[in-house]
Amino acid sequence: MSQKAHLLVFILTITLVGCQPKSTKVFTEDDITILPKPKELQLNSGGFLFTENTKLIVSKDSQKEVFQFIKNAFKNVSGWDLEFVESAPSKNYIQLNLDDTLPDEAYTLAVTSNHITIKAKDNAGFLYGLETIRQLLPESIESKSIVNGVNWEIPNISVNDEPRFKWRGLMLDLSRHFFDKEYIKSTIDQLAAHKMNVLHLHLVDDQGWRIEIKKYPKLTDVGAWRVDQEDLHWNSRLSVKAGEKGKYGGFLTQEELKEIVAYAASKNVEVIPEIEMPAHVTSAVAAYPELMCFDNPEPVGVPSGGVWPITDIYCAGKESTFEFLENVLIEVMEIFPSKYIHIGGDEATKTNWKICPHCKKRMKNEKLHDVEELQSYFIKRMEKFINTHGKKLVGWDEILEGGLAPDATVMSWRGVKGGLEAASQGHDVVMTPGSHCYFDHYQGPQDDEPLAIGGYTPLSKVYEFDPVVEGMSEEDAAHVLGGQANLWSEYIPTPEHSQYMIYPRIAALAETVWSPKESRDWGDFSNRVKHLFKRYELQGINYAQSAYLISKSTEANLDTKTITLSLQNEFPKADIRYVLGEGELNDDSKKYSTPIKINSTTNIKAGLFLDGKLSGKVFKDTIVFHKAVAHPIEYIKKYSDSYQGVGPYTLTNAVRGTTNFHDGQWLAWLDDDMEAIVELGEEKTISQVALGTMENQGPGIYFPTKVEVLISMDGKVFETVGTIERAYVKNGNPVLKDFAISFEERNTKYVKVKATNLKKAPNGGGTWLFVDEIVIK
Template sequence: MKFIFKHIVLALVITLMSCEKEKVFSIEDIQLIPKPAELKLENGSFQFNKNTKFFINNDEQLQATEMLASRFNTVANWNLEAVKKAPSSNYIQLTLNKDLAKEAYKLNVNSDVIKIEASNFSGFLYAIETIRQLLPAEIESNKLVKNKTWEIPNLTITDAPRFKWRGLMLDVSRHFFEKEYVLKTIDRLAYLKMNTLHLHLVDDQGWRIEIKKYPKLTEVGAWRVDQENKPWNGRYTPKLGEKATYGGFYTQEDIKEIVAYAKTRGVNVVPEIEMPAHVTSAIASYPEFSCLEKPVTVPSGGLWPITDIYCAGKESTFEFLQDVLTEVMDLFPSKYIHVGGDEATKTNWKTCEHCKKRMKTEGLHDVEELQSYFIKRMERFISSKGRVLIGWDEILEGGLAPGATVMSWRGVKGGLEASKQGHDVVMTPGSHCYFDHYQGPMDTEPIAWGGYTPVSKVYEFDPVVASMTEDQAKHVLGGQANLWAEYIPTTSQSEYMIFPRIAALSEVLWSPKTNRSWNEFYPRLQAMFTRYDFQGINYAKSAYTITAKTQVNDTTNVISIALKNEFPNSDIRYTLNNSDLNKEAIPYKKPIELKETTTIKAALFKDDKPVGKVFEKTFNYHKAVGKKVTYLSKYSDSYKGAGASNMTNILRGSKNFHDGQWQAWIGNDMELIIDLETPTEISKVSVGTMDNQGPGIYYPTKVEVFLSNDGKTFKSVGAIDRAVKVNPNIEIKDFSINFKSQKATHIKVIATSVKKAPTGGGAWLFVDEIVVE
């Protein structure tokens, strides 16, 4: 009896220990991105161990399992075996089901076996990627993970993409990224079930693909004079012969490796060879293919207008482009070949004898129709090779080539028009899909192109426009993010701009629209951040950043400050003045009202600790607050700020010059008078200004302050003179003039504008808040 009793006790202990280890999953534990079309959670779980096997039928299925096997090899030091005979249990079975659509899959997990059904490689791969995301986040680690139970919940998933084009465009012309980063990006696209990598291989600032028949395209066109220390649009035009050291290109062997690797991740690589514009790098290499045939250099930075374009009148131009595209198509099996087609300034075409002759011969009325001829001719060549021409929505102008597909970037208008004509479209409007835009407040973000596209706005994107007919909607292939690289000099910065916004886009393009919402998505996105940490991705945490919406009562000068971030119901806490944010933070419940000079610090709290960037702003109740301002030189109608009260309303402009707080003058000085109403003791006047040389905004060259006690006779009390300096950054600076304390009723301030930008064109002067102390 004692022997039997001991064994009963031992069995109970083992059972209790087993129960303690077994995890009970809830639907909240499933943090998949993109969200599956259908998911049913069941009781129990499947545990991986070193004896887990993959039951496969062919090499393609083996390839689909390679990524997960590799992960387990890294984190657990397991070499999971692939077999062609079913084990009794503890295996993952891959089965071909031709009734499923391409990229679709079925996943059934129970405690003994995981079953995957799919009709093609991508379907199997996406099911494996789903299993990867169901596993603990530590599966993404790059080192051995000890004492971890690798289990996933029992469930059934039936899944398929909403759209067949789910893409990302990398601009490797403006800044060149090495092959290794492209391969890493392909991995990360597959992780989110994205299937298209669009490589922008050609632009004015660099030709990035080896063409054996035309070696100068990379010998000359792939290199530019290094001016990386200057703002993109503030770089000088290099002289002919000046040493070019910045650049790079992909050899044809590199391209073959990229394409082959992408195939193992279900990613199609679409090459873009720009034409007829954005090709100064090609014209610098072979001037004979331009209208003027004049030697030029590869630009180091911004170029506008783009007039050095291919000559549409010369047969040699088309022979050159056909040769180039033939080599490109030999390297890229992609069905789609992108030809750009955007932003061509056709000034030279209008005067070129070759182009005029072409228009006459072809019966073309204007240069827009000549561009249409150009694109249609290239479309015929591309289609003769069994491929499809795709281009930016400018290819609609003058008439669209019959077999062309349109990529709509200037809003959705191009997509609407093309789909109405019966053409396929890829929707990629700048408003939601341009990842070179800021994703958080400009004051807290690295320099970007402009615009504001936070992750929540990306999630609002829908490639199908509400006004489309059912037939038009059928022509929408999907959508794509574009990362133009003028302000992306490093791979780390590239990651920062792509992630986490690409996760939002992946769900928009994959998941059923009726099956998702931002409130349900953002907790999964926050869980994804942990996986990004393990993967070593330099993702942006901008969604955590606190923003403030401020309003001022013009009668009482009371400021109301509403705080928020992108995640609803966040635990935002704040302090006033010198209180410690870690110890004395106040939970934010309603807008904060201020009546005196105050500094607010705020942050998002998680587990009682601040996360993300700390918001800090001082609202300065200076002596001119609410006082009347008379403008002796009128500000531009384009930048009115808050109107007459703008310079003395306490609220300050940010680095986003479109924020509605700035007043601006172009080619003109600012001159204004502030009426203090009564004699007021003052000793300092500060003028808030901006320097953002890319769009032509410059600090003033001089600031001078005058005082008066009658509003008529003014005396200068101080001035600051400064020379124009090249500045690659966006900056806000107060120019402060200190003087002996004295009483005055009126203050005149003159800020002298640069008037003409050093690179040509008018210069803007942006001013906000005249602070009187």
């Protein structure tokens, strides 16, 4: 080879080695789907392309820990092991620069084709800047294995971002169902990904004590285990006697909890322990009965399910109660460096306090007028102890009753009233109203969802949440620390179910507590969250697609004997298509745009179409027009005022109720039988009568034990044409059932239906009988 040729090869080699790959993609605003939405963002031309030679610039070891999740992600999807270096090369690097002028947790992000710079005053800001980069990368960055053919490229942008509130939390209830260390750590990962910074662990409740306390080993030997009745509905489980050996449960050791706390700290997540008092403590008093009222209290067992009213609570009169709690909290505070200790304080039924000689003596000595003031004494005393250890007390809004402890922080869950009151008194507040923040509620059409405690808190409702509420002055609003989602676990037995209830609702909550309120836009969020769904899938998260589910609303016109059917899901401008009758649902099906009028028995199928393809579960329903539709009905004993459906015609309007007994299509009788007479007007030939009913044993709704159908020509003298009897059967889930009675064809003008109420539940409570339609054929 000639000298000239050698020189040409050398120059070409130098050129190739020194050249940073150039971005070829033209990015648009639609490519940016960051969630929660940054405070300020500007899209610039060009992009930064990650390669195996991209360097991670660190100035101290703690920054290596912040970088680790990005480093691990690239190792998973590309096999690259991105290198840490202390000084920046000329190009192709990410650098973290300290900037003490920025607020806590804030960051600025500057992406150019040459390099990426994140500025922050702390590792929290660096972490959130890197999480933003993660969401700018292609969704396949979340994969667990090598991905080929992907350009790991992000747009050139400038971001200035900071949280609106400093408390952005999630509560996990470990008591009702136990979740282990690994699940908690995976939840911490997701909190960081959503720029959330508080994990509130509900470690104590009636059904389980979940934290090791070395001074009181029976708290976990006894209190962490309950009799396994997982096959029964939470509120229909049988009472447990003292001493019965439990097999369901578990607890976290102090070493496991310290590991969780340290892991959370690396993700800028503060773990706040909740040690309930004075109520929700049956698991504790089952282990140490002397903590209850009276000198020789009756021992109790650890409940397997719901407890109400909650009367087995700590005695507020015995000094030994406070000694016990102080000893427990000393060990708790050694594990959790958190600024806050949550002490619950909710739902205490103080029946025993009113008659306990120890409590009465305490009230006399302390000049307390009633048991509400005694609870206030209890909370204030515990707060003083907590304060002496450099911590702050947090409690549910019931701690307001009887007078609030001087430096307490209030979690307002019974709506926002408690938060308003506490803020007006100069106390810090965390808003967590059940209406928007309780993730144990249903999030989609109840018939299509797993069993939940009740309520309805869909994704769009969570997105409406705002911690600063109407009626707050500017001074009051300054006391609002932020907001929090709560996942109570009575009906959530597995990690997969827990994920289903958390995601994607946590994404909606994250935006409400991070992003500026004026940037809130449901349509924009709806688009961005769909991209997040793909990331959840790649991460193996069992997220809910309930927002896609189609639901119906119906309205009956009894004059024209027509039903108007509306279809919807949560997303605006959804492409819903439908077919009536027996046709196939496909991309040629009619697009839904206006309510559908129906005047005869009709099958309907509907589905959501994304990019022209059917997506998710197909909605199916049958509107049945039968011989009782729009005919008058007489009730021998009127239904309950609590469940009036749409009035007397509820049972003859052709609209069927769902397993959501609050859907407005049910009539109900408490401890009473149902007896109703349908007047057909003219003589008709019939051969079957069915009664639509529901069973949901948790809230005390039971199938009838007997259904009887009678007919009459004059409305006075009735003849029985059929009977069904059904004995009580244990059932853990809501179920709809038509009790159908068939018989040889008969002519009649009146049809009477009787349904016999169970009248006494197995647990001794009252019983509801729910009915939604009398179908006559």
